[in-house]
Amino acid sequence: MNRIEAALEARKETGVATSPSTEVAEPASKTFADAVPEESQSAGATPVVRIEHLCKSFDGRVVLDAIDLTVPRGKILSIIGQSGGGKTTLLRCINLLERPDHGSIQVNGEAVFADGRVVCPDLAALRRSVGMVFQRFNLFPHLTAVENVMLAQVRAGTPSRTALERSVSLLRRVRLAHRGLAYPDQMSGGEQQRVAIARALALRPSILLFDEPTSSLDPESTVEVLQVMRALAQDGMTMILVTHELPFARGVADWVVFVDGGRIVEQGPPEEIFDRPGQERTRAFLSNEAAAQPDA
Amino acid sequence: MHLASGPFKVPWSDYYGTLFDGLQRTVEYTVVGFAGAAALGLLVALMRVSTVRLVRLPATVYTEVFKNVPLLAIIFLTYFGLGSVGVRLNVFEAGTTSLILFYAAYLSETFRSAIRGVHHGQREAAQALGLRRVDSFTRVIFPQALRLALPGTNTMLVDLLKSTSLLVTISAAELMSQARLITSATFRALEVYLVIAGVYFALCYPLSQGLLWIERRVHAGLPISPRRRRLLRTAAALLTEEEALA
């Protein structure tokens, strides 16, 4: 099924689901793409990421089992789920840090992985269009904050002066201009993570992937980082957010996917998943998480 | 009065030239030997962290062989041994080759563990930023590995300088050979070798102190290259402008 067919199909389904005369056998919005209003799907809007039937095993153990996922432009998808459920692996497959076994991945309409093979002609270019923020701050310790933000730009051919100016303005955007010349080990966890966000933004990616960006931070730093992420969301950045900060996910995400045992157990708009989860496993997970977060 | 006893009787002013030549040779052996050993050692280290077994294997064999054979044996093999089968290296070639082969084995161990010591998250972060393999190595992995490797490498440099004295066995005209020459002319072994030991000390001590100074600077993250210093100055100016605006 090619892209256009897929888009038509998606529109048809939406049409069917919203038509009052038709009996609705399935939930109105089965996937994120279907749930997005028609106008944003028209005009040839390709989703930023489209994943179909993605499978991955480690040493014969299935970690991702036939995952289908679509992220339209400007939207925020949140992935929640138990530890070991495959969330990190899923994110790492999108920029091919991890090699899937089967399925296909399209980024900005271009196939980067298909039929079990990497078909992306330029991995570096793909990764420049997909920004990633890791759980543990992976800043380069031998470089100052501003150099961390600069490096990839300069390597991608941006003149040094331009890259520097852009890095300074990105640091301002994460409210760290005053820490530009600090080394990572001189910064707090929250500051480091905000520099990491600035660094991921440096190449103007079309999507940002966050892998539990606040899970190793103290509450105060968590608030700082979440503020920056909320601002990004308001600016219309497309994001996939793996997080245990459920209240935040609920507030910022357009769509929530609950993953367990390498499968998508349930997905839907945040209100639906958090208030009226349809699956027993989702309910169990949510009540567990609520118990683990006394302040939530 | 020339026959009076006491250690200091060598007419040193006659031997300044000889000593100076020896000093120069020693420095040449050290510089060429170390540069070669560092380059070869880095290559071998890179081979040893390769994912391809066929690349790793020869590097491992090389390291193990040259780590476990005495330097003197290597010197004799390259000079007398190869000479006897028609591969004639002159003294300088044989001397530097021996030093390079021997120290590259040790340096490759130091470099390998330094490269391994850089957290794997660093490589991933570089990859995720779309850095190409070469850039990821030269801009992210190598600078960090260099810091880790610096202390061990510096020790090796001083050790190599001292080991050039073994080249006396092939009359390499370095300090030790010159010392032997002066001794055979003056028969004052104690005095001559004391002075020579002093010269080695005068070379090695400032060298190792200087290297320690560099180590400390590098560890503090202080910029060494003028280019980086300029960049950081410009960045500082821009950043304070930002602050003033904010």
Ligand SMILES: Nc1ncnc2c1ncn2[C@@H]1O[C@H](COP(=O)(O)OP(=O)(O)OP(=O)(O)O)[C@@H](O)[C@H]1O
């Ligand atoms: N490189 C690897 N080799 C072998 N097994 C792996 C590898 N990476 C991940 N796994 C396994 O795959 C499973 C899914 O891991 P993953 O890190 O994707 O889960 P996660 O949902 O991100 O968990 P967490 O919430 O703890 O971060 C785990 O059981 C993990 O042990």
Ligand SMILES: [Mg+2]
């Ligand atoms: Mg994870």
